Amino acid sequence: MAELNAPDHVDYVIVGAGSAGCVLAARLTEKPGVTVALVEAGGADSNPWIRVPLGFGKLVRNPSVLWDYRTEPEPALGGRQLSFPRGRVLGGSSSVNGLVWLRGARQDFDGWAKSGASGWSFDEVLPYFRRSERMLAPSDDTAxxxxxxxxxxxxxxxxxxxxxxxxxxQQAGHAANPDFNGARLHGAGLAPTNIERGRRVSMADAYLRPALRRQAGIFSVLGATVSSLIMEEGRAAGVRLRLADGSQHTIRAGRETILAAGVTNTPQLLMLSGIGPAAHLRDMDIAPIADLPVGDGLQDHVLARTGYHSRDVLTLNGVMRNPLRQVAAGLEYAFARRGPLAIAATEACLFADVLPRGDSSDHAPDVQIQFANFLIEDYQRGLGPTQGFVYSVCVCRPHSRGTIRLASPDPAASPAIQANYLADDRDMAATLAGLRLCMNLSRQPALQAITARRVAPIDTDSDAALADYVRETAATVFHPCGTVRMGQGADAALTPDLRVKGIRDLRVCDASVMPVIPSTNIHAATVMVAEKAADLILAA
Known part of the structure; x- marks a missing residue:
């Protein structure tokens, strides 16, 4: 991994071979003669659990494929420090995520445009969602x-x-929704995923490998940490990087340098290079080049779980805690690519309203309820010993905002992540209403028939007790975004075409750019951003 297999000069340097980086490298090199250096801090996606859909449970605790970050003490969660992992492997988080492919609501992207991100309304981004997708099942909304x-x-x-x-x-009165990426988001249905023939398809599989097979001008550099940008008279001219063997190198970009390093590492790299809040940079003994709101506006979905012991139904706990069932599941997957190992972590969802509204205008849902066919306390401790399942609530568009800051001017140091989960009282109110919705679902005949008893929260039904339970147990659902937002006002570090304001030939292309978090899992929106970014870059 220490070998540098890229030339010293290319047209484009892309930092980060995650979802957005893989899309960009493939799309930019569709233009003949274009050369790209794709720089990734992690290694190859060779871990066998990456291809197994339910391997998510093995990967989310594996530091060999993750940036194993933790937040600062969270004030609204009793000072707890939460796990905040991000993908550090070829394919990035698309190689380790829960595989759910949800775009978000139409209102999410229309809100982006209204907030100053012109060109990013739903109708304007729909062609890029469509360009990325290969639907494996028919839909009533083919357009x-x-x-x-x-x-x-x-x-x-x-x-x-x-x-x-x-x-x-449906028994509780919610409409069925067979297509969450169709005309409406409200309702209950199965979660669409990036699984084909029983295997995970990461963005390295979908975009990068086909591009390499057509001998595109892509030079991938794995195991290389970018320490800073090369800044020359207000222009980003490339990157300085350190390989796994400790050697230092530079790669220069003739056209543009593009940061696709993710919601934590993209703002970290900008600040290490003198681009960010000037006062904070001076505190880190870094001379400011551009005073911009880099690292502000961190948004994430935080979830609170309801857990139940089950009866008369087989859940993953019963499979993985029984040696014979384990062997049977392994054989079924090995020979037929079916069974428990071929199922994503989130199998079904409900998008619903839980808050009072003063009008009946069209709106995005308040909460997403995610169903998983296993019982866990958290992903670090893994499966419990007893059969069960969880359904968890997360607020679709939280009001709470956090920050990413440098903890040290050392590029090897982890950034300081202050997520501020549930810091806004409106987010706690929506979470509590969502938990009550979960409890109502558990009383419906379909779930009562397979439910033994509730185990989380135990004997907790008052608002005060539920709020204490949330503060003690809430965790990220791994959807952070918005730390280098695009827009036109002073609160945006990027222009709507993803250029860093005041710096030439430097763009950002990952979940950092999102002005407001989508109402759903954010992976599909991240791929859409990269698809559109490729067109913006090639049109420059």
């Missing part, structure tokens, strides 16, 4: 979907418990 793109989208084979969850939501 909203793509069928020839690189990313497979399917609903898979749900467990019996997931089917019961969807039925219970």
């Amino acid at each position: 909203l979907h793509g069928y020839e793109g690189p990313v497979p989208v399917s609903n898979g084979r749900p467990s019996a418990a997931a089917r019961a969850f969807v039925a219970a939501a």
Whole structure:
């Protein structure tokens, strides 16, 4: 991994071979003669669990494929420091995530445009969603979907418990939704995923490997940490990097340098290079080059779980805690690519309103309820010993905002992550209302038939007790974004075409750019951003 297999000069340097970086490298090199250096701090995506859909549970605790970050003490969560992992491997978080492919609501992207990100309304970004997708099942809304793109989208084979969850939501009065990426987001249904023939399809699989097979001008550099940008008279001219063997190198960009290093590492690298809040940079003994709100506006979905012991239904706990069932599941997956190992972590969802509204205008849902066919306390401790399942609530568009800052001017130091989860009282109110919705679902006949008893929260039903439970147990659902937002005002570090303000030939292309978090999982929106960014860059 210490070998530098890229020339000293290329057209474009892309920092980060995650979802956005893989998309960009593939799309930019569709233009003949273009050369790209794709620099990734992690290694190859050779871990066998990456290809297994349920391998997510093995990967989310594996520092060999993750930036194993933690937040600063969270004031609204009793001072707890939460795990905040990000992908550090070829394919980035698309190689380690829960595989759910949800775009968000139309109102999310129309809100981006209204906030100053002109060109990013739903109708303007829809072509890029469609360009990325290859739907593996028919839809009633064919005009909203793509069928020839690189990313497979399917609903898979749900467990019996997931089917019961969807039925219970309908019994509670929520509409069925067979297509969350269709005309509406509200309702209950199966979660679309990036699984094809029982295997995870990362963005390295979907975009990068096909580009390499056509002998595109992509030079991938793995195991290389970028220490700073090369800044020359207000222009980003490339990157300085350190390889795994400790050697130092530079790669210069003739056209543009593009940061796709993710919601934590992109702002960290900008600040290390003198681009960010001037006062903070001076505190770090870094001379400011551009005083910009880099690292501000961190947003994330935080979830609170309801957990239940099950009966008369097989859940993942029963499979993985029984040696014979383990062997049977392994054989079924090895020979047929089916069974428990071929299922994503989130199998089904409900998007619903839980807050009072003063009007009946069209709006995005308040909460997302995610169903998983296993019982855990948290991802670090893994599966519990008893069969069960969880359904968890997260507020679709939280009001709380956090920051990314430098903890040290040392590029090897982890950034300081202050997520400020549930710091805004409106987010706690929506979370509590969502938990009550979960409890109502558990009382519906479809779920009552397979539920033994509630184990989390235990005997906790008052608002005060539920709020204490949330503060003690809430965790990220791994959707951080918005730390280098695009827009036109002083609160935006980027222009709507993703250029860093005041710096020539430097763009950002990852989840950092999102002005407001989408109402759903954010992976599909991140790929869309990269698809559109490729067109913006090639048109320059």
